[in-house]
């Protein structure tokens with residue numbers, strides 16, 4: 001949604017999201033590859049799918065920096081770089 005609040009139980013929030021802020025690698029992975037299956041965000045279970053938005057690694061870095069520094073989120077100036085996105089693979 002416009003202010004990153006999501007729809008509880010269907011679309012997880014980006015605003016004040018523990019999943020985003022505690023495991024940014026997983027957030028980048030979701031934006032890079034899409035997402036399917038169970039995740040828990042702020043104590044609520046989500047079991048849905050997110051389509052791969054088809055962004056380039058530079059765009060993924062931009063989007064991640066945006067969502068990590070808006071709606072009450074702050075990554076305290078630690079910026080995600082294109083190289084960090086490049087290093088994240090679908091399967092560990």
Ligand code: HEM
Nearest residue numbers: 010011012020027030031035046047048049050051053063
């Ligand atoms: C059950 C989990 C999820 C569902 C169902 C879901 C669903 C979606 C959908 C449908 C879109 C496309 C919206 C559109 O094209 O207008 C989207 C975009 C997006 N999602 Fe998710 N999502 C999920 C999890 C996540 C997570 C965990 C993150 C990161 C922490 C995330 C970050 C984003 C971002 C940044 C976009 C916008 C990409 C862009 O258009 O540039 N999503 N999501």
